[in-house]
Amino acid sequence: MTSFTLDTEPGKLETYLQQKAWLRPGERLLRISKPGEGNMNVVLRLHTDSRSLILKQSRPYVQKYPQIPAPLDRIGVEYQFYKAVFGSGVSKHMPEILGYAAEDHLMLLEDLGESEDLTTLYTRRTVSEDTLTTLVSVMESIHSTGAVKGFPENLQLRQLNHQHIFVLPYAEDNGFPLDQIQPGLEALAKPIKTDRILKGRITALGEKYLSRGATLLHGDYYPGSWLESEGKVYVIDPEFSFLGFPEFDLGVMAAHMYMATSRAEMLPALWDRYSLPLDRGLVQQVAGTEILRRLIGLAQLPLERSLDEKSALLEQACNWISNEN
Numbered sequence: 001m002t003s004f005t006l007d008t009e010p011g012k013l014e015t016y017l018q019q020k021a022w023l024r025p026g027e028r029l030l031r032i033s034k035p036g037e038g039n040m041n042v043v044l045r046l047h048t049d050s051r052s053l054i055l056k057q058s059r060p061y062v063q064k065y066p067q068i069p070a071p072l073d074r075i076g077v078e079y080q081f082y083k084a085v086f087g088s089g090v091s092k093h094m095p096e097i098l099g100y101a102a103e104d105h106l107m108l109l110e111d112l113g114e115s116e117d118l119t120t121l122y123t124r125r126t127v128s129e130d131t132l133t134t135l136v137s138v139m140e141s142i143h144s145t146g147a148v149k150g151f152p153e154n155l156q157l158r159q160l161n162h163q164h165i166f167v168l169p170y171a172e173d174n175g176f177p178l179d180q181i182q183p184g185l186e187a188l189a190k191p192i193k194t195d196r197i198l199k200g201r202i203t204a205l206g207e208k209y210l211s212r213g214a215t216l217l218h219g220d221y222y223p224g225s226w227l228e229s230e231g232k233v234y235v236i237d238p239e240f241s242f243l244g245f246p247e248f249d250l251g252v253m254a255a256h257m258y259m260a261t262s263r264a265e266m267l268p269a270l271w272d273r274y275s276l277p278l279d280r281g282l283v284q285q286v287a288g289t290e291i292l293r294r295l296i297g298l299a300q301l302p303l304e305r306s307l308d309e310k311s312a313l314l315e316q317a318c319n320w321i322s323n324e325n
Contacts, residue, residue, distance in 0.1 A: 006042050023048065032047070041061065042058075057107075073105070082095075083240040093233060117225075118223035135235075147243055153212065162209055165289060166202055166203065167206065172194070183307075192292060205289055209248065217249050248273060256294075289317070
């Protein structure tokens with residue numbers, strides 16, 4: 001367990017930061033705010049008399065869902081990811097690490113300024129060509145880092161993620177109140193939950209996700225991990241990163257681009273921008289599975305769509321998993 005629990009009382013936190021030499025000489029912590037709603041970790045914005053900083057701490061549970069246990073060392077995985085890509089062209093699209101305390105599961109980061117995450121794409125229903133190109137370029141740069149020697153397996157967090165991507169959404173008695181999310185959603189989910197062939201393909205994909213690969217992945221490459229500030233795109237929150245297969249990141253991105261725009265041509269638009277070798281059928285299967293889990297699983301999105309629109313999304317997802325189109 002951590003020896004220091006992140007405190008929102010400026011005096012206590014200032015003392016801790018001074019002990020770590022994370023504040024400049026004479027620098028004072030004036031106030032603390034929240035930069036947004038963190039899903040996995042506690043995230044605070046620190047306002048000093050000369051700058052602002054971001055401080056993150058992992059806890060033994062998911063911050064958004066405290067009833068779900070989560071490994072404490074995920075902040076360490078995020079730290080190792082940033083170290084692995086530091087100095088490459090991609091690092092300009094990520095915050096700089098200013099401090100790391102493994103014993104307290106804490107990391108101090110550059111504040112990228114007032115920004116919004118790109119979950120706004122679900123409302124806009126469109127994405128610019130420049131943003132799309134930048135995001136694929138950043139992903140490709142991450143993948144080009146290759147197999148980082150000694151990179152954490154991150155198996156505990158992957159096992160948690162595996163349950164919510166590849167298992168729980170398709171269990172017939174999973175307890176997810178889908179009709180409370182949107183009346184009629186449970187009826188849309190039922191044929192998927194009873195399709196043994198489809199579920200078999202998803203199970204096989206899940207086994208591949210848990211296996212060790214040779215490519216550094218972000219691991220959660222979706223709009224909640226992308227920021228836009230003053231016209232520049234940033235990628236954050238790589239705590240799900242691991243060495244795996246590149247089609248996973250690309251498939252997750254494709255799923256969210258399709259859910260945001262309802263344009264099935266988003267898949268070829270992405271892989272036409274991606275120059276490294278990949279299995280397009282595998283990208284489709286990942287994209288389809290990500291759509292299913294986001295629509296009928298626990299990890300819901302701010303996605304305002306009619307039941308008919310969600311039905312069309314689910315149908316396309318199932319087709320992609322079956323590699324039918």
